Amino acid sequence: MTLRYKRHPELRLSELEGEGVVLHLGTRRYFTLSESGLAMLEALAAPRSVDDLVQLLRGRYEVTAERAAEDVHEFLDRCREADLLVVDGEP
């Protein structure tokens, strides 16, 4: 089964000059986001698979599938560490 991720419901996002800041109201921590990080976190308002996010990056940037996949995995790892994601379907 393909895992699909969504952003945590307690996140609040804001965009500024293409980059962003995300607040986690649950942990009361905040993070800055690069342009691609903001794009992925915005997309994660709805459930997305790794492949969905790879496609998103390849649609926005001239980047190989391998490089996009690396970036997506790194981004998801960092988001998981900060509790910014939930796995779709999990309570």
Add this chain to the structure above:
Amino acid sequence: MAEVAPGATTARVTLSPAAVTRLDTCARTFLTLVLIFLLRRVGWHHIHAATALDPAGRGWLIAGNAQAGKSTTTALLASRGWQVGTDDVAFLAPARERVAAVAYHAPLALRPAAYHLLGAPGGVFSPERRKIACWPEELGGRWVPRIHPDVLLFPSVGDGRTSAAPIRARDTLAELVRWSAWVMLEPDLAQEHLDLLTRLARQARSYRVTVGRDLFARPTRLAELVG
């Protein structure tokens, strides 16, 4: 104790007899918290910051913690005839086109060392706070209740000369979140509050500033550094 009905913009505050005997302390802490809580309901959001208006009419907002040099910097600017609003508590309010920073009239709280370096007349020493309370007018300035920030400073105190470095937009917003921390506390108001901080980050130029002792001799250096 403060009682606030859901959705209300007024609070019923009951002070104990012991609290009444220390009304100044209560006003600075508990009643300020009540005010912050209520003003959020009308779209005004607290920020831990000083405010000032320079002679050219530009609004300045200086955000940081108690050791960042906000009060000293504000007092120095007042001593050079700038209008100042507050050295500590401001409220960000959505105006039609620009975000405003609003302050109530209160004395600036200076540490004894800064007060003596400033050579200011007047002031009242508070043993409890270990600070000297000086009104902006005693320092040669005027109080200004509302500014529209054109310049945001995030200061810290350093050993060298005063310096300033521009900050990129997303880092400015992160700093504003840090000093306007109520944004984290009420989920229903968080996005509105964050959007206001974002508007403020868009409207002003932002700098990280290291404040040195040279500022006492030349308070206008701040304005020179940011152009």
